[in-house]
Amino acid sequence: MSAMSVNDDIARLLDETAEMMELLGENRFRVAAMARAARVISGMGDDIATIAEDRKNLTAIDGIGDKIADKIQEYVRDGRIEEHDEYAAKIPAGLLQILQIPGLGPKTVRAMWTEKGVESVDDLKRIIDDGSILDIPRMGQKTVENIKAAMEFADHSGERTALGLALPSAEHVIAALEKTGGVKQIAYAGSLRRGRDTIGDIDILAAAKDGAALAEAFRSMDGVEHVLAAGETKSSIRMRLPVGKKARQIQVDLRIVPEESFGAALLYFTGSKDHNVRLRERALRQGLTLNEYGLYPEDKKTKESPQDRGVKPVASKTEADIYKALDLLYIPPEVREDRDEFSYEPGDFPDLIEREDIASELHAHTTASDGKLSIEELAIEAKRRGFHTIAVTDHSKSQSVANGLSPERLREHIAAIREANKNVKGITILAGSEVDIHADGSLDYDDDLLAELDIVVASPHWALTQKPAQATKRLLKAIEHPLVNIIGHPTGRLIGKREGTSPDIKELAAAAKEHGTALEINAHWMRLDLRDTHVRIAMETGANIAINCDVHLSTDFDNLRYGVMTARRGWITPDRCVNTWPAKKLATWLKKGR
Numbered sequence: 001m002s003a004m005s006v007n008d009d010i011a012r013l014l015d016e017t018a019e020m021m022e023l024l025g026e027n028r029f030r031v032a033a034m035a036r037a038a039r040v041i042s043g044m045g046d047d048i049a050t051i052a053e054d055r056k057n058l059t060a061i062d063g064i065g066d067k068i069a070d071k072i073q074e075y076v077r078d079g080r081i082e083e084h085d086e087y088a089a090k091i092p093a094g095l096l097q098i099l100q101i102p103g104l105g106p107k108t109v110r111a112m113w114t115e116k117g118v119e120s121v122d123d124l125k126r127i128i129d130d131g132s133i134l135d136i137p138r139m140g141q142k143t144v145e146n147i148k149a150a151m152e153f154a155d156h157s158g159e160r161t162a163l164g165l166a167l168p169s170a171e172h173v174i175a176a177l178e179k180t181g182g183v184k185q186i187a188y189a190g191s192l193r194r195g196r197d198t199i200g201d202i203d204i205l206a207a208a209k210d211g212a213a214l215a216e217a218f219r220s221m222d223g224v225e226h227v228l229a230a231g232e233t234k235s236s237i238r239m240r241l242p243v244g245k246k247a248r249q250i251q252v253d254l255r256i257v258p259e260e261s262f263g264a265a266l267l268y269f270t271g272s273k274d275h276n277v278r279l280r281e282r283a284l285r286q287g288l289t290l291n292e293y294g295l296y297p298e299d300k301k302t303k304e305s306p307q308d309r310g311v312k313p314v315a316s317k318t319e320a321d322i323y324k325a326l327d328l329l330y331i332p333p334e335v336r337e338d339r340d341e342f343s344y345e346p347g348d349f350p351d352l353i354e355r356e357d358i359a360s361e362l363h364a365h366t367t368a369s370d371g372k373l374s375i376e377e378l379a380i381e382a383k384r385r386g387f388h389t390i391a392v393t394d395h396s397k398s399q400s401v402a403n404g405l406s407p408e409r410l411r412e413h414i415a416a417i418r419e420a421n422k423n424v425k426g427i428t429i430l431a432g433s434e435v436d437i438h439a440d441g442s443l444d445y446d447d448d449l450l451a452e453l454d455i456v457v458a459s460p461h462w463a464l465t466q467k468p469a470q471a472t473k474r475l476l477k478a479i480e481h482p483l484v485n486i487i488g489h490p491t492g493r494l495i496g497k498r499e500g501t502s503p504d505i506k507e508l509a510a511a512a513k514e515h516g517t518a519l520e521i522n523a524h525w526m527r528l529d530l531r532d533t534h535v536r537i538a539m540e541t542g543a544n545i546a547i548n549c550d551v552h553l554s555t556d557f558d559n560l561r562y563g564v565m566t567a568r569r570g571w572i573t574p575d576r577c578v579n580t581w582p583a584k585k586l587a588t589w590l591k592k593g594r
């Protein structure tokens with residue numbers, strides 16, 4: 001994790017530098033070289049800091065010349081790239097924000113700035129409202145509509161941060177705090193611990209030898225932009241996301257709690273609020289009081305809180321102690337939403353799926369389409385991750401931007417996969433395809449060709465603004481197809497970027513059950529589609545799900561945890577996820593109409 005975050009950091013800085021250079025009208029060849037280097041580094045499987053120890057190895061990499069090598073070595077040495085900071089100082093902050101709006105590139109933003117004096121989002125709104133935005137070269141009404149929609153969507157999605165950016169950020173903060181010494185216990189809580197797909201702010205709890213010193217270290221961490229609160233028990237900051245490629249910020253709250261109350265505080269600050277309300281009601285019915293310090297015997301004679309009166313708690317050290325004292329089994333954080341986690345008798349609470357249960361990856365791309373790994377590299381990585389099966393599912397012919405395979409190329413690819421399956425021992429490599437589902441539900445290859453494959457993942461990639469009824473019909477047709485095994489990322493939403501379709505999930509799940517087709521939770525944190533509420537419907541309806549990483553790079557396997565969290569939020573047990581099945585059971589299921 002730490003190694004890859006150096007790659008990510010450098011790639012982000014170079015990418016931002018390229019954008020800022022373009023914004024400033026710098027030489028376009030230098031801009032292109034910088035952007036290319038960013039792409040190369042972010043797609044690299046090896047730790048760039050290690051490579052940078054020997055400059056010759058660095059410049060030997062395609063796309064990294066002398067100038068870029070300097071920047072990389074500068075970052076490894078100083079933790080910053082001076083040129084990046086120099087450009088940032090020349091550009092108004094509001095312009096950088098405008099650059100984040102999808103569909104707005106540096107060239108257009110530069111024209112807005114130099115010709116219309118736009119320096120903030122408000123300025124941009126103004127030139128849209130008065131129509132003067134149309135004076136900008138190549139700016140048409142359609143582009144303006146797109147910008148407006150993107151801005152509205154950004155307003156709408158608020159400041160919430162994707163789980164896959166927030167979770168590594170929280171781990172980064174916790175690791176930094178642990179390094180200061182004197183930390184006795186530390187954990188993240190809130191919606192992050194519950195595994196929601198987006199996070200409002202990060203909540204961290206710590207018990208420490210010297211709480212004030214830890215809070216001070218927290219407020220002066222690298223990346224902190226504003227200190228919002230600096231109280232005795234609670235500090236709040238806004239910091240630059242330590243991961244990811246864009247200059248985003250996130251709020252982090254740190255609460256210092258007494259060690260003996262750690263479990264009670266963790267329970268309280270994990271929430272959800274509604275779950276906590278139900279827990280407190282339950283405590284009261286048992287003559288107990290529950291707060292963030294512990295579970296106490298109730299004393300109606302006084303209003304003073306029990307911890308202030310020195311009352312000994314019934315339970316407080318761990319969450320498990322508290323659930324037990326309330327006659328409940330331990331309830332996993334992902335389902336603490338007051339849906340129906342209290343309706344189970346102790347003893348029959350379902351065993352939710354865990355990351356260790358996953359034994360196969362059934363959606364992966366290779367260099368044949370838009371992946372970065374060869375068939376063998378992919379298989380070796382999957383084996384290293386402990387999987388018994390990996391499915392190679394490159395894009396189908398209509399995905400020309402992703403180098404989708406023509407029928408001829410797919411036939412050659414199938415042969416290459418069969419060959420690799422013989423050469424790589426200890427893992428089964430399946431020949432598959434991620435076949436486009438056209439807007440009308442038909443598939444991108446003929447049935448004859450699909451029948452030659454071991455597995456078919458059918459996914460919608462375009463026409464994602466179609467009406468719910470159309471989207472339902474489209475996906476139903478694919479689900480019912482005798483050669484389709486999995487529906488990939490069914491709605492096509494991209495968190496914070498694209499809404500995707502809203503099909504009738506109940507209907508899809510019922511058909512999926514009937515036709516033996518699994519619905520995919522795409523574990524990439526930008527997708528997490530199916531989302532938790534959909535997963536719950538699939539679970540209740542009896543459909544099986546798949547949890548796939550949609551691998552393009554070896555690090556994409558790391559996204560599995562987000563998919564599993566989403567599955568747990570939908571109450572999925574291991575038997576209901578096809579990726580947990582042993583090889584034989586999986587192979588039998590995949591036969592389907594073949």
Ligand code: DGT
Nearest residue numbers: 190191192199200201203268269270271272273276
């Ligand atoms: P977020 O940050 O919007 O994604 O959602 P949460 O759930 O992390 O909410 P947040 O950060 O406001 O608070 C963290 C947890 O602390 C929340 O899930 C429950 C607990 N909590 C915070 N404020 C209250 C409150 O006023 N009453 C109760 N019962 N619990 C609270």
Ligand code: CA
Nearest residue numbers: 190191201202
């Ligand atoms: Ca929170």
Ligand code: CA
Nearest residue numbers: 201202203253
């Ligand atoms: Ca909070």
Ligand code: ZN
Nearest residue numbers: 434459488489
């Ligand atoms: Zn796809």
